[in-house]
Amino acid sequence: MRIKGVEELAALLQTHFPPAAAASAAEGGEDGGTMVLPEGEFTAKKAWTHAIYKVAKNGKLPAWETSYNRFKNGEHPQAIAVDQELGKPLQSNTIVGHILEALLHARPVDLRRLVQTSGALLPTELEWQRLEEAVLGLGLDVERTAMVSSKDIMLAASGRIDKPPDTKTADDRAVEALWYDRVRWFLSLKRAGVPVRFRDGAVGQAKRQRV
Numbered sequence: 001m002r003i004k005g006v007e008e009l010a011a012l013l014q015t016h017f018p019p020a021a022a023a024s025a026a027e028g029g030e031d032g033g034t035m036v037l038p039e040g041e042f043t044a045k046k047a048w049t050h051a052i053y054k055v056a057k058n059g060k061l062p063a064w065e066t067s068y069n070r071f072k073n074g075e076h077p078q079a080i081a082v083d084q085e086l087g088k089p090l091q092s093n094t095i096v097g098h099i100l101e102a103l104l105h106a107r108p109v110d111l112r113r114l115v116q117t118s119g120a121l122l123p124t125e126l127e128w129q130r131l132e133e134a135v136l137g138l139g140l141d142v143e144r145t146a147m148v149s150s151k152d153i154m155l156a157a158s159g160r161i162d163k164p165p166d167t168k169t170a171d172d173r174a175v176e177a178l179w180y181d182r183v184r185w186f187l188s189l190k191r192a193g194v195p196v197r198f199r200d201g202a203v204g205q206a207k208r209q210r211v
Helices: 005-015 016-025 063-072 077-082 092-104 111-118 126-136 148-160 170-192 200-211
Strands: none
Touching: 063 077, 063 092, 077 092, 077 111, 092 111, 092 170, 126 148, 126 170, 148 170
């Protein structure tokens, strides 16, 4: 099966995660609550403990900082990805990763603009809750620990099994890619201390009903 675009990937996520879908339906929400990021530029109070600044061997700025500077000056992530100094284009997701790295170095980042221009699909409230439960179940302190397994978090949060690579379908790879993206945003936002909130969805409605 060939995956054509972000919308089709989003549809796959809903189709292939029955626990989340069932919880959402049972609690009266459609998407579990949409994440709302801070307006304007957000700057972490301090750089993440493990965000070590290293210049390139040739004395140039690290790749993440070059991408960040271009983004801050108004360039689109896709344009940055295509127009590289050495001529070899990068994936736009790589540029997003660079800018999230800048966030961990306490550089001001317009997160809403980053999401809008990159087409990133942020975790819903239900997915964020499952990610929180996953790291708790794995005994991870993601805000203080440098090396964590994104794969372990992805599997625990999604409820998927670890299939051998040669048995994975196109759907499997696409859905896992979506979850890996959510794990990356989860780790970055947590480590930078970004305050996140959610528009009322399944979790928010359930909380109100219990009050």
